[in-house]
Amino acid sequence: MKKVFVTFLLVSAFWIMAVFPASAEGYTTRIGGKDRFEVAVNVSKQGWSSANTVILANYDAYADALAAAPLSYRYNAPILLTQPGVLTAATKAEIDRLNATSVIAVGGPASISDSVLTEISNMGIKVERISGSNRFEVANNIALRLGQSSKVILAYGLNFPDALAIAPYAARNGYPILLTNTHTMTQGTRNIITQWGVNETIIVGGEGSISREIANSVPNPSRIDGRNRFEVASNIANKYFSTRAQASVATGMNFADALTGSALAAKRNEPILLTSSTSIPNETRNAIINNGYQSFFIFGGPASVSDGIYNSLAVSIVGKTIMIDAGHGGSDPGASGTTSGGTKLVEKELVLDMSKRIQSRLTSSMSKVLMTRTGDSYPTLNERVAQANRSGADIFVSMHVNSYSTSSPHGTETWWNGTYESADSKLLAEEIQKELIATLGTYDRGVKHGDFRVIKDTKIPSVLVEIAFVTNKGDADLLADPTFRQKAADAVYRGIINYFNKQ
Ligand SMILES: [Zn+2]
Structure with a gap:
């Protein structure tokens, strides 16, 4: 999805990595600073190697600067902050670095004093004030x-x-x-x-x-x-901004970082999403999921936007679309077996349960999850393939449990097919299988190439997972245990993350 932006993402990724230590997981970058002045300076450094014009605003009175962003964009000018009585040192140094020839001060003398303007003027810079009797x-x-x-x-x-x-x-x-x-x-x-x-x-x-x-x-x-x-x-x-793959994030509780960040967000053509300091509000989370934002600039230090938020945005599956296919369903029960205690197990129920557990993990990590079924219904194999091919999803994972005519075969295997997206399908199968074996301790039957319809005709990277054998007593006892099924879901979830980490 969003192929248009792939080139841009690659270019910006190299650019970001050149300037900031890159996160291993994604293109999420914090533009922080010890205070709002420094955040503004770091935003400016991120976006501008030089600038003819700088917009200057008061550091704690937002009223005058609320309307400043269009001016900033018009003049390709970063927005910097100052104390009212004296030009803040870090800001002065940044104006120097930018080689600015013009400063537009937004606000009256109570916001930015004449002596600050004189100080800038003495740097050989043309100064203009835009003010008014009120905001x-x-x-x-x-x-x-x-x-x-x-x-x-x-x-x-x-x-x-x-x-x-x-x-x-x-x-x-x-x-x-x-x-x-x-x-x-x-x-x-x-x-x-x-x-x-x-x-x-x-x-x-x-x-x-x-x-x-x-x-x-x-x-x-x-x-x-x-x-x-x-x-x-x-x-x-x-x-x-629904077609963009990137967004910026700032605290919604204070104006400063969003104001100075807005200049960069405008330049990068991305929205500013607002957050509280320690958790991402549901409204913001939904915008990330539904618009598929995968790359983020965070404006402000950890006190404004916590490291927990940074970490959750840096996970490789944020903004990805993932289709989970619970095999069988409705009139097709799939395989069945009994536990050593005599409990009957039916594949369609086991795989729907595990698929929903995977859905829950992925959704809480801000992936968009599409399910081929959410209840006891039977979409045909053709319908599942058609759903996948029109979904715009990044990957397709079909969940199954295995069976055999005798009770001895047991263990876990993951299938891929080479018809479409061969290398990615194989990689996805390997990453999921690795996590399943490490987590479940089941017998490793390996990663296999196979011709199942849902992975052969699906044009996106796709795998079919066989968690364990419902026809084997040992495996059936495991499958009957909700804790085991949660572990299986967690393992598939981590396998998906690892797959995207290697993209
Ligand atoms: Zn099956």
């Missing part, structure tokens, strides 16, 4: 600086998450971000909309942030909604 006017003045647009973004001005989440999309398209209160919009903002002849307004946030009355008062409104900041950011990603 709405600053946003208007940034919009006027960007120039006329027939389409504008309208975001809630009294908080930062929505305006920053829309920033990469607004920036790339040159749409200014205008700000409003929930129930009142300033006359200055209305004037811009009228004078420009705006014919489309994208409203970001729920009606609790921007009321229906405000929405109805602007030209041709469409709303990107959400029950919370995480969902709004996710919905922006779903709407505008």
Whole structure:
């Protein structure tokens, strides 16, 4: 899937690895720093070897800078932060490194003092200030600086998450971000909309942030909604960045990293997803799974986005689509046998149980799982193959238990077929078989080439797993044990991870 981006991913992977120590598992990179100034500087270093223009904002007053991202993109300018009274040393050094000739300070003298501007001026750099009597006017003045647009973004001005989440999309398209209160919009903002002849307004946030009355008062409104900041950011990603393979992630609890990161996210044409500091909210998780994001920039240090989050995003199966085929079902029970205690076992039930356990592991690791069946139904072999071939899935794993006409054969084997994706199918079979044997301690019957329909006609890398023999008493006793079936599922899960690690 997403072949279009493969070349880009490869190129960016080398580029990332050249600059940062690469994670072995994926292309997930943290752009951290001991404080927000340093995070901003590191974002700038990641994205720019030089820059004519730098956007400068106050380090703890987000109001003025909310609308700055489109300006940053227009001038290919990183966004750096400063203290109000004195130019922060790390920021000054970065302006030097970039060889900037121009700095645009966003905000009035209370945000960035005249003495800071003088200090920059003394570096031989042209300085411009965009300010206003309030945040709405600053946003208007940034919009006027960007120039006329027939389409504008309208975001809630009294908080930062929505305006920053829309920033990469607004920036790339040159749409200014205008700000409003929930129930009142300033006359200055209305004037811009009228004078420009705006014919489309994208409203970001729920009606609790921007009321229906405000929405109805602007030209041709469409709303990107959400029950919370995480969902709004996710919905922006779903709407505008669903075909991208990469995303950036920042804390949704503080503005600084998302603001300075938005300049890089816009440049890389990727969404900013928001997270809490120690766990990824479900809304964000779903956006990752459904859009298939596989490569991430994390903006901020571990206090903002924990190492646990970093680690979970770095797993090789994040954003991958995996089809699990529980063999047989419905009118086709598959093989059957009895345990030494006399309990009857039926293949279709055992493999559905294990398939669901695999599904659960994969889903919690942010893979998208497609199941050929989730209940006691029987999709034909042709239907299973057709499902796989139209799925866009990365791999196909068919789950079975084995049988024989006598009771002695036992053990575990994994099958692949050389018709399509031969090398990857074989690798997947090897990785799964290795984990199964190491985990289950069953007899190793090996990896085998075979002509089963679901692996022969399936055009994506595909394997057929035979966990153990239901017709052998020892194996049947194992299969009857839910702990064993969970271990088998865990082993298949790890085999899949190892396979993607070797891609
Ligand atoms: Zn079977």
